[in-house]
Amino acid sequence: MQSQPILRLRNVVKKFGSFTALHGVDLDIEEGEFFTIVGPSGSGKSTMIRLLVGMDEVTDGEIWLRDNRIDQTPANLRPTCMVFQSLALFPHMSVGQNIEFPLKLRNSPPADRKKRALELLDLLRLPHSYYDKRISQCSGGEKQRVALARALAFDPEILFFDEPLSALDYRLRKTLEKELKSLHSRTGKTFVYITHSLEEAMVMSDRIAIMKEGQFEQISVADEIYGRPVSRFVAEFMGEVNLFEIEGTTTGGLHGKGIEIHVNGDARDFGLALENGTTGTLMVRPEYVRFLTSSATADFVVRGILRADYALGSRIQYEVETSAGQILTIEKLREDRFDGPEGSEVILGFDTENVHLIRGA
Numbered sequence: 001m002q003s004q005p006i007l008r009l010r011n012v013v014k015k016f017g018s019f020t021a022l023h024g025v026d027l028d029i030e031e032g033e034f035f036t037i038v039g040p041s042g043s044g045k046s047t048m049i050r051l052l053v054g055m056d057e058v059t060d061g062e063i064w065l066r067d068n069r070i071d072q073t074p075a076n077l078r079p080t081c082m083v084f085q086s087l088a089l090f091p092h093m094s095v096g097q098n099i100e101f102p103l104k105l106r107n108s109p110p111a112d113r114k115k116r117a118l119e120l121l122d123l124l125r126l127p128h129s130y131y132d133k134r135i136s137q138c139s140g141g142e143k144q145r146v147a148l149a150r151a152l153a154f155d156p157e158i159l160f161f162d163e164p165l166s167a168l169d170y171r172l173r174k175t176l177e178k179e180l181k182s183l184h185s186r187t188g189k190t191f192v193y194i195t196h197s198l199e200e201a202m203v204m205s206d207r208i209a210i211m212k213e214g215q216f217e218q219i220s221v222a223d224e225i226y227g228r229p230v231s232r233f234v235a236e237f238m239g240e241v242n243l244f245e246i247e248g249t250t251t252g253g254l255h256g257k258g259i260e261i262h263v264n265g266d267a268r269d270f271g272l273a274l275e276n277g278t279t280g281t282l283m284v285r286p287e288y289v290r291f292l293t294s295s296a297t298a299d300f301v302v303r304g305i306l307r308a309d310y311a312l313g314s315r316i317q318y319e320v321e322t323s324a325g326q327i328l329t330i331e332k333l334r335e336d337r338f339d340g341p342e343g344s345e346v347i348l349g350f351d352t353e354n355v356h357l358i359r360g361a
C-alpha cells in the first residue's frame with residue numbers, strides 16, 4: 001500500500017431537503033485497498049457510494065481522486081466503475097459482447113476486444129466456451145462473474161460494489177466472497193464495497209467502516225472492530241456480544257451488577273481503569289466465556305441458569321440467564337460442549353485478556 005490515498009473525502013455533506021443523510025464525512029482510502037462500508041439500513045451507505053461514483057451530487061464538501069477534485073465531475077467522466085446489485089447485464093447479448101461493451105465504447109478494434117475478453121474470462125475462471133453463451137443461459141454466480149469481468153474491462157481506477165452478492169444463496173455467496181478477495185489481490189485494484197453483511201465484510205476487507213446515521217462510527221481492520229469496538233453500537237453490530245455495565249470504585253477497582261470481579265491487583269494494570277463513580281461497558285465475546293466447575297477461578301465470574309442451547313454446526317451456542325436477569329450468549333466448539341440440561345445452575349468465567357472496556361458508552 002502506498003502512502004498517498006487514492007480517494008479522499010473532506011467534510012462531505014448530503015442533504016435531501018431538510019433531512020441530512022451524510023453529516024460531514026472525512027475518509028481516506030488507500031491505493032489497492034479492499035475497503036468495506038457496513039451499516040444498518042438507512043445509515044447512508046448507498047448515498048455515500050452514489051456520491052462517490054457521481055450518480056448524485058454532494059451538498060457540501062470535497063471528493064478527491066488522487067490530485068483531482070471529482071465531486072463536480074459527471075459519472076461518465078469519472079475513471080471509476082460500479083458493480084450493481086442488479087448486475088445490469090444485457091440479457092439478449094452474449095457473455096463476450098457484454099464483457100467487450102466498455103471496449104467497444106472506446107473504439108478498441110474487434111481482435112483486441114476479443115483478446116481482452118478471453119483474458120478476463122480466464123481471470124474470472126470462466127471457460128473460453130462461455131464467450132458465445134447467452135447471458136440468459138448463465139447461472140446467478142456466472143452472471144456475477146460476467147458483471148465483474150465487464151467492470152474490469154473498463155479498467156477503472158476504483159471498483160465500487162453495491163451489495164453485489166445479496167441476491168445469491170448462501171453457498172454461492174460464500175464462494176464468491178472468496179473469489180472477490182482473490183480477484184482483488186490478483187488485480188491490485190482498489191475495491192470499495194458496501195454491504196449489510198458483517199461476515200462478508202470480515203472475510204474480504206483490508207479495512208471496515210461502520211456507518212451509523214450518516215457518519216462513520218469506527219474505521220479499522222476487522223480484528224480491531226470485532227475485539228475493540230469504540231461503542232456499544234459497533235460491539236452489537238459486529239456479532240453476538242455480552243455487555244456489562246460497570247463503574248469505577250474508590251480503590252481503583254471495578255464494580256458491576258450480577259458480575260463478580262476478581263481482577264487481582266489494580267484494574268488499571270489491565271487497561272480497565274474507570275475513574276471512581278464513572279461508568280463503562282465491559283464486553284466479552286461469546287467464544288471467550290467458559291463454563292467453570294465450582295473450584296475453578298476466573299477474573300470475572302457470573303452465576304446463572306442455562307436457558308437454551310442451539311447447535312450451530314461446528315459450535316454450540318448457549319443462553320444463560322444471570323442472577324441479574326441478563327441473558328448471556330456463550331459459544332463452545334462441539335468438543336468443549338457443556339453437558340448439563342436446560343435449567344442447570346452454571347458458573348461462567350472469563351479473563352482480563354479477553355475483555356474490552358468501552359468507556360462512556
Ligand SMILES: Nc1ncnc2c1ncn2[C@@H]1O[C@H](COP(=O)(O)OP(=O)(O)OP(=O)(O)O)[C@@H](O)[C@H]1O
Pocket residue numbers: 016019021039040041042043044045046047048196
Ligand atoms: N432521494 C432521497 N430523498 C430523500 N431521502 C433519501 C433519498 N435517498 C436516501 N434518502 C434517505 O437517506 C438515508 C440514507 O439512505 P441510504 O439509502 O443511503 O441508506 P443505506 O444505508 O444504503 O440503506 P440500505 O442498506 O437499506 O440500502 C435514509 O434515511 C433514506 O431514507
